[in-house]
Amino acid sequence: MVRKKSAAAQKYIDDQKRNQEKLAAGLVSEKYPQVSGMVFRMTYYQELANPVLMLRTVNVFPSSPAYFHMKCMSKECDDGGFDLTRVINGMVRHRKKSVKGGMTCKGTGETLDKNHASISYEIKIRYRARGKR
């Protein structure tokens, strides 16, 4: 049996990993110079005895990290979360202003159900005028 690290130690490792990934992702202004801002509106659903529902709005600025991997709300969830990067790449490529969709967490955990968490999202992106940077 693999010994589990203490929750605090595991959280520290996870936070370090996230910070490194954020740094590696670069800034929105570098990766998406044509974008002047983004807003994510997300509703989190959790599959529990009492389903928890959480609303979250995230504002993204040109100075924000170009990192769009949202954490799963389940504490036991390993390698889970919701990666909006592909959705955003697709939107920017086609200069789309708004998209709605949903995603299910693919993370795993001893006590976790396969469908333990999902989100529905609405993403809005503002673009700079063409030709101007």
Ligand SMILES: [Zn+2]
């Ligand atoms: Zn999860």
